[in-house]
Amino acid sequence: MVDLKRQYEKIRPEVDEAVLEVIRSTKYINGPEVQAFREELENYLGVKHVVPCGNGTDALQVAMMALDLKPGDEVITTSFTFVATVEVIALLGLTPVLVDVDPDTFNMDPEAFRKAITPKTKAVVPVHLFGQSVNMDPVLDIAREHGLYIIEDNAQAIGSDYIFPDRSKQKTGTIGHIGCTSFFPSKNLGCYGDGGALFTNDDELAKKLRVIVNHGMETRYYHDSVGVNSRLDSIQAAILRIKLRHLDEYAAARRKAADYYDAAFKDHPGLITPERSRFSTHVFHQYTLKTMGIDRFALQEYLKGKEVPAMVYYPVPMHMQKAYDDPRYKEGDFPVTEELSRQVISLPMHTELDDEQLAYITENVLSFFKEKA
Numbered sequence: 001m002v003d004l005k006r007q008y009e010k011i012r013p014e015v016d017e018a019v020l021e022v023i024r025s026t027k028y029i030n031g032p033e034v035q036a037f038r039e040e041l042e043n044y045l046g047v048k049h050v051v052p053c054g055n056g057t058d059a060l061q062v063a064m065m066a067l068d069l070k071p072g073d074e075v076i077t078t079s080f081t082f083v084a085t086v087e088v089i090a091l092l093g094l095t096p097v098l099v100d101v102d103p104d105t106f107n108m109d110p111e112a113f114r115k116a117i118t119p120k121t122k123a124v125v126p127v128h129l130f131g132q133s134v135n136m137d138p139v140l141d142i143a144r145e146h147g148l149y150i151i152e153d154n155a156q157a158i159g160s161d162y163i164f165p166d167r168s169k170q171k172t173g174t175i176g177h178i179g180c181t182s183f184f185p186s187k188n189l190g191c192y193g194d195g196g197a198l199f200t201n202d203d204e205l206a207k208k209l210r211v212i213v214n215h216g217m218e219t220r221y222y223h224d225s226v227g228v229n230s231r232l233d234s235i236q237a238a239i240l241r242i243k244l245r246h247l248d249e250y251a252a253a254r255r256k257a258a259d260y261y262d263a264a265f266k267d268h269p270g271l272i273t274p275e276r277s278r279f280s281t282h283v284f285h286q287y288t289l290k291t292m293g294i295d296r297f298a299l300q301e302y303l304k305g306k307e308v309p310a311m312v313y314y315p316v317p318m319h320m321q322k323a324y325d326d327p328r329y330k331e332g333d334f335p336v337t338e339e340l341s342r343q344v345i346s347l348p349m350h351t352e353l354d355d356e357q358l359a360y361i362t363e364n365v366l367s368f369f370k371e372k373a
């Protein structure tokens with residue numbers, strides 16, 4: 001699905017030198033590389049504060065801790081997401097309230113969000129799934145109207161722009177109160193291990209986030225709040241500094257691959273290509289097709305036989321997961337999410353796809369329909 005090896009080969013001398021330099025410096029934790037990366041990411045995103053942390057799941061947890069959410073508080077998010085979003089809500093004793101998504105963008109349906117609000121609702125977590133922004137303007141309005149915090153799960157969309165109705169742009173993850181991201185290796189800005197970060201424009205919140213990721217401690221060994229230990233290490237920061245300089249070029253390479261796929265599958269009766277929404281640029285964390293009238297697991301098996309990987313993100317929505325079994329929800333509650341879970345399949349999507357590979361992948365997808373459908 002990704003080709004991290006070929007990507008590494010292109011930046012290898014720089015990366016190797018930077019990693020060795022950190023090792024020689026012995027400044028492994030919170031060293032100058034972490035501070036430099038933090039500043040460079042702030043500049044890239046146009047956000048006041050970046051707080052690096054251990055991974056994207058921690059980022060979501062720390063965000064909810066900083067907002068002083070209490071057990072019983074309701075947090076609204078979508079059922080069609082990666083589990084981390086819902087996991088941290090449950091872990092903190094908060095109540096996840098799930099809503100359906102838009103069938104074309106796979107992202108939160110703002111009207112469904114509005115309808116799910118109760119007097120207990122404290123926050124909403126829009127997930128910018130697969131590389132494009134949630135329709136944030138209505139989400140901002142609704143959240144403002146009801147006094148709710150917005151925590152953006154930007155793990156899949158770093159570098160993407162939300163386009164406001166007046167056509168002005170803002171980077172996803174910097175629009176709500178707090179944005180969260182992941183530097184997991186396969187993410188659009190991935191390091192060579194685990195990593196994550198929080199973003200905010202609010203000085204007070206930034207201070208709280210920095211204290212929470214560091215054991216709730218501002219002055220060493222004095223703990224004013226319960227915190228966690230969640231750090232981005234200096235080696236990962238050194239790698240991320242190099243990769244951040246390539247992020248826009250990486251997004252362009254992903255878009256080029258998506259264009260190729262789009263052209264090959266356009267007007268195919270069994271495939272619907274991913275919509276590019278008018279209120280977002282797309283950084284194609286995933287290239288996800290909707291299939292019609294076929295068993296996409298049979299397509300996945302067929303492609304596997306041709307050595308083409310394909311994945312289903314996500315086969316089981318959160319409200320139908322054993323761990324999040326909840327008497328409030330049953331099968332049928334989120335029809336769009338459930339239908340997408342039955343339809344979607346994602347093709348290889350990364351920065352190193354060349355025309356020969358894309359031709360091979362698309363020919364095999366199309367031949368499945370000729371042979372099997």
Ligand SMILES: *Cc1c(COP(=O)(O)O)cnc(C)c1O
Nearest residue numbers: 055056057082084155156182184
């Ligand atoms: C990857 C991901 C996360 C979690 O990031 P980790 O760094 O793996 O903990 C959270 N939300 C979404 C939508 C993700 O894709």
